[in-house]
Amino acid sequence: MVIVQRKELTLAERLYLPEIFRGLSITFRKFFEKPITRQYPEEPLPTDEVTRGQPRLVVKDDGNIACVSCGMCEIACPAYAITIDGGETDRQIEREPKRFEIDMLRCILCGFCEEACPKDAIFMSNELELADYTRRGLIYDMEKLKRPKSALQPRIDYVYKINKRWRRTQA
Amino acid sequence: MEVPLPLIWLVKIVVIFGGLVSTAALMSLAERKVSAWMQYRIGPNRVGPFGLLQPLADGVKFIFKEELIPAGANKFMFRLAPALSAAPAMLTMAVIPIGGTVVLGEYSIPLSIADVDIGVLFLLAFSGLSIYGVILGGWASNSKYSLLGGLRASAQMISYELTLILTILAVVALEGTLNLRTISENQQHVGEWNIWTQPLAFVLFTITMFAETNRHPFDFAECEPELVGGFHTEYSAMRFALYFLGEYCAMTVLSCLNATLFLGGPSVPFWPEAPWFVGIAAFCLKAGFFLFLFLWVRWSLPRMRFDQLMRLGWKVFLPLALANLLITGGFIAFGAH
Ligand code: SF4
Ligand code: SF4
Numbered sequence: 001m002v003i004v005q006r007k008e009l010t011l012a013e014r015l016y017l018p019e020i021f022r023g024l025s026i027t028f029r030k031f032f033e034k035p036i037t038r039q040y041p042e043e044p045l046p047t048d049e050v051t052r053g054q055p056r057l058v059v060k061d062d063g064n065i066a067c068v069s070c071g072m073c074e075i076a077c078p079a080y081a082i083t084i085d086g087g088e089t090d091r092q093i094e095r096e097p098k099r100f101e102i103d104m105l106r107c108i109l110c111g112f113c114e115e116a117c118p119k120d121a122i123f124m125s126n127e128l129e130l131a132d133y134t135r136r137g138l139i140y141d142m143e144k145l146k147r148p149k150s151a152l153q154p155r156i157d158y159v160y161k162i163n164k165r166w167r168r169t170q171a
Numbered sequence: 172m173e174v175p176l177p178l179i180w181l182v183k184i185v186v187i188f189g190g191l192v193s194t195a196a197l198m199s200l201a202e203r204k205v206s207a208w209m210q211y212r213i214g215p216n217r218v219g220p221f222g223l224l225q226p227l228a229d230g231v232k233f234i235f236k237e238e239l240i241p242a243g244a245n246k247f248m249f250r251l252a253p254a255l256s257a258a259p260a261m262l263t264m265a266v267i268p269i270g271g272t273v274v275l276g277e278y279s280i281p282l283s284i285a286d287v288d289i290g291v292l293f294l295l296a297f298s299g300l301s302i303y304g305v306i307l308g309g310w311a312s313n314s315k316y317s318l319l320g321g322l323r324a325s326a327q328m329i330s331y332e333l334t335l336i337l338t339i340l341a342v343v344a345l346e347g348t349l350n351l352r353t354i355s356e357n358q359q360h361v362g363e364w365n366i367w368t369q370p371l372a373f374v375l376f377t378i379t380m381f382a383e384t385n386r387h388p389f390d391f392a393e394c395e396p397e398l399v400g401g402f403h404t405e406y407s408a409m410r411f412a413l414y415f416l417g418e419y420c421a422m423t424v425l426s427c428l429n430a431t432l433f434l435g436g437p438s439v440p441f442w443p444e445a446p447w448f449v450g451i452a453a454f455c456l457k458a459g460f461f462l463f464l465f466l467w468v469r470w471s472l473p474r475m476r477f478d479q480l481m482r483l484g485w486k487v488f489l490p491l492a493l494a495n496l497l498i499t500g501g502f503i504a505f506g507a508h
Contacts, residue, residue: 017374020472027209027471037213 047126049154052111055102056125056147065146066121069097076116081106102145104130104138114159123152123159179280187284191264195419196226198462205466229412236408241313244405248311253410256304257417259297260424266290267427268352270437270451282447283352290351291343294428295336298383301421302328308414309402320401323391323477330484331382337492338372338379341499342432345369355436359443366433371495373433375488380429380461382484384421387469391477426461430454
């Protein structure tokens with residue numbers, strides 16, 4: 001058992017008024033300090049490659065998307081957010097998605113798709129804003145998901161860095 | 172140039188009443204701005220320059236909101252209560268002299284709506300009425316939180332009203348009049364301000380002011396954590412806003428009263444012959460300081476406990492105010508003043 005010795009209050013403290021003035025002076029000093037508010041829509045949040053934003057499809061430098069519609073991300077996705085319809089292509093990889101949709105309302109932004117993809121075709125971009133007027137509008141199709149590789153490059157490098165134990169080469 | 176007298180009255184009423192209501196509206200903005208600045212925030216800044224039009228936007232929102240009346244409520248009382256709370260607070264402004272006398276040509280216009288000989292009495296009587304709005308609103312809502320809030324408010328306002336009246340009485344005894352205009356005119360020079368002769372009354376009055384208007388740290392009527400808002404829990408839309416308007420008006424009036432009683436009203440320090448508009452500016456500054464004090468204290472001090480409030484009111488403030496009155500009376504009786 002611990003007996004806490006209560007501090008005897010001095011007369012000034014019991015009068016309460018001096019303490020009130022002390023409190024008031026503190027708040028008054030804070031009055032003139034610079035606000036730390038971020039005016040959000042005008043001053044967006046800073047992001048960098050560590051930011052795990054929203055999943056986006058990589059468009060390679062030759063203009064084709066890197067995805068081969070293998071469906072690994074679809075399986076890895078814990079939220080069943082990804083829907084892929086595979087199709088054929090004349091390119092050497094032979095397969096590409098005919099339909100690739102991510103329901104951003106279901107997506108929990110976990111990044112599992114990024115880890116699952118064997119072709120470096122899907123990465124988490126640094127986009128954070130996610131709003132629309134309809135539910136339909138938040139089911140992103142391929143056109144909305146495509147991002148040039150250069151835009152995703154910092155994230156790609158970062159993923160290689162943190163996973164370098166088992167990832168050797170860069171596609 | 173022949174201006175009929177009623178027209179002058181009308182202009183005075185419109186200007187003073189409009190000033191009071193717009194001060195109350197601005198206070199609702201200032202409340203948020205001051206709290207923001209004290210917490211390193213910016214506060215409302217989207218509507219108009221520096222958010223100055225925020226009260227307008229709020230007003231529009233309040234008017235267009237759906238009004239809900241609880242099923243078990245006493246409908247008549249429920250509708251009446253907010254008006255009962257706001258109207259007395261606005262009425263009391265009528266006797267406050269916001270400036271000296273303006274001389275325009277052959278007219279000399281005293282700058283208060285009503286220049287009554289029992290100004291102090293009128294003010295106290297009407298500000299005492301506003302408690303009915305609070306307790307009726309709490310009772311008519313037919314909700315336990317509202318009822319408790321109303322009860323607390325009435326207990327608190329009645330106990331603090333005593334101290335308030337006793338402190339004012341000391342000033343009245345000293346000045347020998349109940350006319351607020353005379354009281355403020357008697358304090359033309361800074362050395363004549365009643366704060367020097369009645370410092371204890373000034374401190375007591377300033378603290379009691381907070382309790383009378385149910386403001387922090389004495390806002391037990393609307394204690395959010397325990398009473399979910401207290402007497403106005405069930406109110407919505409414009410009636411809810413009316414309670415706030417009443418509260419801000421009461422704050423403004425009491426600030427003006429404090430400035431009139433203790434800080435010489437419109438008198439400018441070291442410039443007794445100041446023109447009337449400087450006097451008004453001085454008056455606004457003094458009242459504005461007390462209004463700022465309301466906000467300043469609100470964002471600095473935590474709320475007290477209800478028993479502490481009652482103990483403070485009955486065991487500390489009341490004896491102090493009585494003693495102050497007694498000593499003042501003694502000085503007056505034995506001619507030492
Ligand atoms: S981030 Fe997670 S939830 Fe979203 S699509 Fe990828 S795997 Fe599915
Ligand atoms: S795992 Fe990669 S390659 Fe396979 S379907 Fe998903 S994005 Fe395309």
